[in-house]
Amino acid sequence: MGAGCTKDHFIQDAAEAYIVYLLQAHAVENKVAITDDVAEKHNTFIQYCEDRDILDEFNKSIYKENIDVVIDKFILDLLAKYPNRKFDFVDVEREFRDKKLKGDFIIQFEDGSLISFSLKNYKKGFDRIQLCSGTWHSFLNNFLFESAGVGTFFNPFTQEVFQGCNREYRDSLIEKLGYDALKEVYTFFDSINDTIKKFYTYGEQARYWKNVSAQWKGDCAAYGLKAAEKIISALDSIPKDMIKNRIIKMAGLNYDEEILLVGNGKYLCSLFNQKYAQILKRVNSTESVVEYITNGKGLLFTLCDSVGVIVNIEVPFTLQKNGAWHLPKTKY
Structure with a gap:
């Protein structure tokens, strides 16, 4: 009885494999990659889509478009931040999930150090965060x-x-x-x-x-x-602390890894944007508190501190069709 549908989730997951493939291709093109395994990463992405019969839908999706629009700017910002260094991009979503970590992909540097990223790909942009309630x-x-x-x-x-x-x-x-x-x-x-x-x-x-x-x-x-x-x-x-910690974790705002938001023609990354990094620090401060109210057929969580509202997080509550019928593309 959560929001969304299985196929949409598959497409979002495919976007994680897709961005890793594209980033590795850019790294190779810019001669900063440790490993030239672009073909392998591309095959992984294609295989994931074909196994779930979503390749055509993914290619037409907003999730792909969100990545395509910002990928060049992201890689340029990364090259500017780490000049004269070599690195690979690795999809770790499944590995990290089994370890109860939040990262979707990592940058693996030549010296063995790494940076973990949590990817948030939003249909309607990321001015306000919306989460899936699950059941x-x-x-x-x-x-x-x-x-x-x-x-x-x-x-x-x-x-x-x-x-x-x-x-x-x-x-x-x-x-x-x-x-x-x-x-x-x-x-x-x-x-x-x-x-x-x-x-x-x-x-x-x-x-x-x-x-x-x-x-x-x-x-x-x-x-x-x-x-x-x-x-x-x-x-x-x-207890309010339990609620706050859970909502922060659900939203991927616990800052255990860098966060990359994409949507509505732009991206925001805690690795490059100090203002966003400061927001994450405020969210995770002992001073921050969580408030919540009903919001239509869902909830609105607000994290705030003495300075004011830090971030709003929507959690819709609806019934889950989950592929039960062949449906017209109508949202409820």
Whole structure:
């Protein structure tokens, strides 16, 4: 019941392989690459797209366009910052994800040092950050439990891995952690999940999109608003520092690596932009606090300090079609 769709996520992931291929090609062209493996990186990108049947869509996507528009400027800025040095670009998204790190690619220098980058590729620019909530359950789970992978979490008492969808096990941990009040929120999410599955997944009426398109739009709005309101009540039971740390991590603002934002014909990188680096320092300061309100069928988180608002972060809450029907390109 999160925002977005699987194919869109595949296209975004393909953009990570694409930017690494392009950057390595520029490094070779400018004679600063350690390794001439452009063909290999290009093949990796193409194979990823072909395996998921998204190559044509990627080539027409805003995610590709965002990279194409800024790639020359980014490489020129990099060459200016590191003159007379050689380096390679390496896609580490999968490797780092397994290590619970945030980086998507690294610059590997000849002396063995490296710089990790988290890539944020935005359809509508990055003036305001929008995050995917995942499922409603997982969004809340991530405030309470350490992720062990997609849909799984660590038991904070035993470090055993459990499935987030195991309701009885989850509720027992919530009670043990002292968050009994959250069980009502989870129960609400469970009931909505069951209702949606019964009608849209197993119901005969929902076999064809045309039969349910209007109802789906209404359900997205109604359930999204209810979910946002329930999340607000749940967050009120969780210590503010836990909320702040989780939102910072979700947004990739924890400054464990450099951040590269692309979108709307421009880019912003903490490696080159001192103003942006200062924003990241303010976000991670002990002085910063998080505030949150409902925002349509979603939430708006605001990180601020004594100076004022640092950054706004939107988290939409809606239902997830996730390839259930062959759909017209309409957003809800």
